[in-house]
Amino acid sequence: MFSHLGTTGSKFISSAAISKRLQLQLKYSTERTKTTSAGDYQYLHKSKLPTSYFQKSLPRLPIPELEKTCERYLNAIEPILSPESLNKTKSIVSQFATGTGQQLQDLLKESDAANKHTSYISQPWFDMYLSDRSPLPINYNPLLVMKHDSKPEYNNQLIRSANLVISSLRFMRSLKENVLKPEVFHMNPKKSDNERFQTITSLAPTAIATYVAYAFKAFPLDMSQYNRLFGTTRIPLIGKDKIYEAPEDSRHIMVIRGGKFIAVDVIDADGEIISPNHILGRLKAIMEMNPSGNVLETHPLGVMTAANRDVWAETRQHLLNIGNYKQMELIDSALFCLALDGGDVKYDEAHPQKLIKHFLAGDAVNRWFDKSITLIVSGDGTSAVNFEHSWGDGVAVLRYFNEIFTDSTESPQVHPNTIPYLPHDNDCSVCSIDFQFDDLIHDKISNARKNHNQIINSLDMHVLRYTNGINKKSCKRSGVSPDSIMQLAFQLAYRQAFGHYVGSYESCSTAAFRHGRTETIRPCTMATKAFCESAIGRNGQNEELKAMIQNCSTVHGQLTKDAAMGQGFDRHLFGLLHMAKLNGIDIPDLYNDESYKKINYNIISTSTLSSPAVLAGSFGPTVPDGLGIGYSIQEDECGAIATTYKQNRDGSAFIESLDGALNLIRDILDKKI
Structure with a gap:
């Protein structure tokens, strides 16, 4: 998953230096983010250097002798x-x-x-991922569990969910509008991750900007995968899957609770993030819904994303054939997933295996493993990111993960005293997705659920804290x-x-x-x-x-x-x-x-x-x-x-x-x- 970041400079970056400097880099980035994010709710920050500034001048991956x-x-x-x-x-x-x-x-x-x-590896590597017929959970989708907020009252499931959603949207808007800081590995962030570096490199033509950065012992990294963090879904097809990218005007996320899917608008008609009060209110309305009484309670469709890819491809096509096109389109075009889990699984520092295993794969009832990013928030506020791996690697996900953790804990937009604006009864901004199922779909889900549970029951997890x-x-x-x-x-x-x-x-x-x-x-x-x-x-x-x-x-x-x-x-x-x-x-x-x-x-x-x-x-x-x-x-x-x-x-x-x-x-x- 996440490991060493290489450089093309003359001095090799050791593993120890990388880990230490990444932490320093995050520390200095956090300090700057505090000052810039407070002034503009719509953005995480506004970088002097455009997000894609170094992309054109990055060196090409060499073919070894x-x-x-x-x-x-x-x-x-x-x-x-x-x-x-x-x-x-x-x-x-x-x-x-x-x-x-x-x-x-x-x-x-x-x-x-x-x-x-x-690069010579890019397309074949995509094809390798997309051609494998193995189920995504355990085999491919990795998990990152987030540290708790140091302020206990902010670990409330509703508050933490709202803040993580808002921070994710701020990250997304900054990225899409090319004002998210370029991903640069700084050998010494205290000396180079500053205004002087940005000013000097901003004067360089984009064709040579990377090489100017090298003079500061700063090493720009490829950001071509970042655009697939949001609005991306892996679509199952027979033999080989494909990556679907949502339309630019997509403005909803997919919330999953109790196996039920709810489309929630989080971007308004002008392309701006709706207010914290409205996001809090819409999530609160979902948490107050009664999840029982729908077909997904007994036949949770999300389990199919944990099945063999050809089995899921056949099932998905049948779903479309019997009238679920709009329902699937809403899921596929969501910006990301938010899974609100029940309160039965909680974090136990002495025995964390149960929660980690649940977040990694669980029973698959409250998941959509095909989505590029799924934010998971448990009943006690423990949060995690489970991500589909074909579209990208750890550098992009870890940047997103670090940024939303910092933003949501250091500059939260929702507080314990924030008043939620609940949606009106006829408000379509919170839309439950109702599927048309037949006996074939019921059988497919039941079989997939049985197979997945057998795999999960065979999975063992052991933890060593030394x-x-x-x-x-x-x-x-x-x-x-x-x-x-x-x-x-x-x-x-x-x-x-x-x-x-x-x-x-x-x-x-x-x-x-x-x-x-x-x-x-x-x-x-x-x-x-x-x-x-x-x-x-x-x-x-x-x-x-x-x-x-x-x-x-x-x-x-x-x-x-x-x-x-x-x-x-x-x-x-x-x-x-x-x-x-x-x-x-x-x-x-x-x-x-x-x-x-x-x-x-x-x-x-x-x-x-x-x-x-x-x-x-x-x-x-x-x-x-x-x-x-x-x-x-x-x-x-x-x-x-x-x-x-x-x-x-x-x-x-x-x-x-x-x-x-x-x-x-x-x-x-x-x-x-």
């Missing part, structure tokens, strides 16, 4: 192969590099040169990357719990390039394997083990740099395979080799969730016997949330082993061994 990709691939596969399998794979890779691989490389470069407006000495401060003292320590701990924990090494995945953003998406960091390396074997066998003195940890950090740092700079191997090999399929070329042996299948069977799938606004984050395993690990490392603690399918993988054994792995690494770094 074929020889380098083959070398990186072999290095990544070595720790999980036997010597015999490795030798076989080396031979296959050698044939690929001098044969078909070079032909595919030429075709990829030719295609890239003909499409300079985008406060015993592994944190950013301790990593800094030891001169190691915090992210590398977390990844090393995962490798050690898995080795201790299950006895071997497996395909491992860490997400890395390539947003420093035009239409960049993500690249893969492969955290299982020969360096991590050497440390794990020595640490488990207690082979070597403390200083030797510490030196091995430092080497793991160095190796991981280089892998992170390569990935962020578009120099990983995974997306390149994916692009070459796409060229073979596109041009009717026989699939090379490399892709049918068991080694390629093994490294892409990601049993350990990880993503870091470091943000001062994030309370928790989670996503599902990517393979049946895998681990989906959302993790973070903060100034004083670190932690992880691991999801597994309980019948295939013992998540409790992994978490217990992870606690021991962190203890062992801590003791080595602190010279206690």
Whole structure:
């Protein structure tokens, strides 16, 4: 999901620096937002630099050299192969590099040169997401849970919902009118995230603006995905879905409560956000509705968005055929979804699994997983964002998430004493959506609900909050990357719990390039394997083990740099395979080799969730016997949330082993061994 932001400058940004500076950047952004947002209700802020200012001058995602990709691939596969399998794979890779691989490389470069407006990975990556027939929850839709408002009275479900809706609309208007601050990664926000930077870069032609920003050690990021944050819906079709974008004049959101859908106008005829009192009143009216007595109570349509995509596509088409066109159009064209959950699931700091699992997938009754963004607010005011993943990646969602958290908590527009303006009886600004169902639809929903509940019942979730000495401060003292320590701990924990090494995945953003998406960091390396074997066998003195940890950090740092700079191997090999399929070329042996299948069977799938606004984050395993690990490392603690399918993988054994792995690494770094 959310990981390292690469740069094209001469100085590499370390994982630790990224996390620290993102927090500093948010802090300074918050201070400025307080002064600008108070003066204009319609906008989050009005940037001196237009939102799209740097887009034209962003560098293009490079296509790595074929020889380098083959070398990186072999290095990544070595720790999980036997010597015999490795030798076989080396031979296959050698044939690929001098044969078909070079032909595919030429075709990829030719295609890239003909499409300079985008990146070589963008369209194939969209197609990959949209072609998968797996259900969206757990398999694709990630979750971010928001920290609570520090003012308890603002955590009331109605008040928090209204403020989050308003902040989302302020963000949306700022974005659409090109006054949202461009997304820029500042190496030192205190020195560059200021008026001087904006003034000087505003004088540069847009064709070179990015390179002017580099002089400030500030690195603009791709914002091409941002426009799909709002009004976007994934439409199920047989074989391959499509992305639908709402008309520009769309002015309603979709509120879901008790499985019932209500279209709520939040933008007036002049294109402006309606008053806080009216938004509060319309949400209050919904919360006072009696959700019972409608067909959705017994046959909740939202469950279909949790079904196999072809099954949902067939069902949706039948819904349209029997007279639900306008109803579906209202859902598809909504700016975003707001799910008002009941009060039966609440946040428990000691045992957060129940609420996190409910937000991640739950029973699917009160969800529409196809929507780009769903804001979820529970009965106790705990809030979260569940998002459909095909349209974009974590950089855009995390920016939105951080901004609405800051705006809604620091500059709330609705207060406990705000008087709600309730809609009149004949007011169509709050419109319940009534569907026409037949027996076939009833059966489809019942089956989808049964299948989804079986999957949810098999999903296990374990949480580790570690406060015993592994944190950013301790990593800094030891001169190691915090992210590398977390990844090393995962490798050690898995080795201790299950006895071997497996395909491992860490997400890395390539947003420093035009239409960049993500690249893969492969955290299982020969360096991590050497440390794990020595640490488990207690082979070597403390200083030797510490030196091995430092080497793991160095190796991981280089892998992170390569990935962020578009120099990983995974997306390149994916692009070459796409060229073979596109041009009717026989699939090379490399892709049918068991080694390629093994490294892409990601049993350990990880993503870091470091943000001062994030309370928790989670996503599902990517393979049946895998681990989906959302993790973070903060100034004083670190932690992880691991999801597994309980019948295939013992998540409790992994978490217990992870606690021991962190203890062992801590003791080595602190010279206690």
